[in-house]
Amino acid sequence: MIRLSPAASAGLRDIAPILLGLIPFGLITGVSGAAAGITAVDMVFMSAVVYAGASQLAAVSLMGASAAPWVVLLTVGLINLRFLMYSASLAPWLQRYGPVARGLIAYLLVDHTYALSVIRYAKEDDSFDRRDYFLSMGVVVWLQWSLMTALGAVLGTQLPPALHLDFAVPLSFLALLVPLVTTRPALVAAVTGAALAILLAPLPYSLGMVIATLLGVAAGTVTEAVVSRRPRAEASSPTEPQGRAPEPEGRAPVSEGRAP
Amino acid sequence: MTRPEVWLVILLSGAITFSHRASFIMLGSRLKMPPLLRRSLAYIPPAVLAAIVAPALLVDSGVSVGPLDVRLIAMIAAGIVAWRVRSLLVTFVTGMALLWVLVAVFG
Numbered sequence: 241m242i243r244l245s246p247a248a249s250a251g252l253r254d255i256a257p258i259l260l261g262l263i264p265f266g267l268i269t270g271v272s273g274a275a276a277g278i279t280a281v282d283m284v285f286m287s288a289v290v291y292a293g294a295s296q297l298a299a300v301s302l303m304g305a306s307a308a309p310w311v312v313l314l315t316v317g318l319i320n321l322r323f324l325m326y327s328a329s330l331a332p333w334l335q336r337y338g339p340v341a342r343g344l345i346a347y348l349l350v351d352h353t354y355a356l357s358v359i360r361y362a363k364e365d366d367s368f369d370r371r372d373y374f375l376s377m378g379v380v381v382w383l384q385w386s387l388m389t390a391l392g393a394v395l396g397t398q399l400p401p402a403l404h405l406d407f408a409v410p411l412s413f414l415a416l417l418v419p420l421v422t423t424r425p426a427l428v429a430a431v432t433g434a435a436l437a438i439l440l441a442p443l444p445y446s447l448g449m450v451i452a453t454l455l456g457v458a459a460g461t462v463t464e465a466v467v468s469r470r471p472r473a474e475a476s477s478p479t480e481p482q483g484r485a486p487e488p489e490g491r492a493p494v495s496e497g498r499a500p
Numbered sequence: 501m502t503r504p505e506v507w508l509v510i511l512l513s514g515a516i517t518f519s520h521r522a523s524f525i526m527l528g529s530r531l532k533m534p535p536l537l538r539r540s541l542a543y544i545p546p547a548v549l550a551a552i553v554a555p556a557l558l559v560d561s562g563v564s565v566g567p568l569d570v571r572l573i574a575m576i577a578a579g580i581v582a583w584r585v586r587s588l589l590v591t592f593v594t595g596m597a598l599l600w601v602l603v604a605v606f607g
Contacts, residue, residue: 264589282506289514294545298552299513303501309509316513318548323520325541328533331524339526346522407571407599408592410556411578415591417549418582426546433547434554441555449551456547461540 244376247369251376254356259384262352266385268412269297270392275405276304280393287389291382292350294416295319296389301409308445318453326354333361333370341371348378424467429460563607570602 244252273283278300290296295316302312326349334342357374364370399405421427433456440448501509524531553575561571578595585591 261588264592268588268592278506279503282503282510285507286510286513289510290517291514292517294549295513295517298548299509301552301556303506303509306501309501309505312509313512313516315548315552317516317520318544320517320520321537321544322541323517324523324533325538327521327524328531329524331528334525335528342525343522346525347518349521349525404561404596404599404603407574407596410553410575411592411595412588413549413553413556414575414579414595415582415588417546417553418579418591419586420546420549425543429543430546430550433550437551437554438558441558449555452551452554453544453548456551457540457543460543460547461536464539464543 245369245372247372248376250360251356251373252380254360255352255377255380258352258356259380262381262384263388265293265412266388267392267395268408269293269300270389270394271396271399271405272297272409272412273300273389273393274396274399275408276300278303278393280390280397283393284386284390287386290316291347291385292316292320292323293385297409297412297416301413302446302449304406304409305446307449308447311446311450314450315453323349329358330354330361333357337371341375345371345374345378348375348382350378350381353377353381425460425464428463429456432456432459561603563603565602565606570599570606573602574599 269287270280270283273286273296274280278286283300286296286299290299298315298319299312302315327346330345330349334345337345353374356377357370360373361368361370396405417430421430433452436452436455437449440451442448443451557572557575559569559571561569563570565573574595577598578591581594582591
């Protein structure tokens with residue numbers, strides 16, 4: 241038997257309940273890949289290399305819609321920009337570890353490993369092995385994600401067209417989107433993005449989707465500036481790493497079942 | 501996209517994603533995030549997901565109920581379910597099942 245450090249065991253205990261909720265997301269991403277014409281092997285390759293669920297789903301759906309390669313890359317980059325914020329937030333806790341450990345932690349950084357770690361790191365002192373805590377969770381989530389996307393990709397190619405699996409892609413995006421719309425600026429960002437994406441849909445290479453996204457983000461940011469100026473000026477310290485702009489409900493864009 | 505192109509896109513997507521994850525963890529305080537980007541980060545997920553979903557509503561499934569396409573009906577119903585339940589699995593199962601029922605009844 242492998243003996244786990246106390247921090248690693250704590251990580252496994254904390255991640256266990258979340259693993260169950262991640263099963264369907266991995267399966268759906270794999271199935272969607274198959275629906276978009278991505279082979280199971282390529283899907284497994286993508287899970288290992290990109291390892292970021294929502295962006296994998298987006299990449300697969302854009303590839304299925306014959307988007308230009310640069311549109312796919314830009315979209316993946318945009319969706320995964322949140323990792324910059326997670327990285328900034330965890331960095332101060334990890335300075336004492338070597339580059340290999342930090343590189344591994346960076347690779348395994350997803351919504352849920354991030355969320356559990358920031359909470360735990362703030363509670364423990366320096367005797368707590370933050371690396372072991374993170375890596376134990378990260379490895380388990382990675383294994384499960386790889387297995388589930390592979391299983392979904394294999395299942396997806398075996399299923400008959402009468403099941404309308406191509407509908408799975410927009411449907412899963414909708415299921416990811418709705419729980420994110422909890423504040424007025426987020427609603428404005430989503431509605432602007434949706435409306436412009438429909439208006440600009442005739443543009444080639446899914447270019448309209450990129451423009452719609454950027455203007456949607458701009459609309460959300462402007463709305464936030466307007467909304468936060470009016471009632472109470474909620475101070476968010478610019479020096480605090482995870483200090484996201486004022487979010488009244490305090491609900492981060494991390495929802496159940498939405499990792500990696 | 502040809503298969504080598506797909507591989508290239510996957511590799512570059514991985515490189516971009518890893519660079520975001522590694523940024524501050526690897527380089528520490530030598531990096532500084534532009535304030536505008538920091539403020540905008542929260543709105544990227546809703547905007548990009550909405551921009552991907554919306555055009556899919558216009559795809560014609562070939563089966564319609566009155567002026568409405570069955571996909572649109574299933575999507576609206578799934579949206580309401582997502583809003584009430586906030587569960588990926590429940591939303592997904594409801595949407596797919598409803599689409600199958602609608603296609604079977606009106607197809």
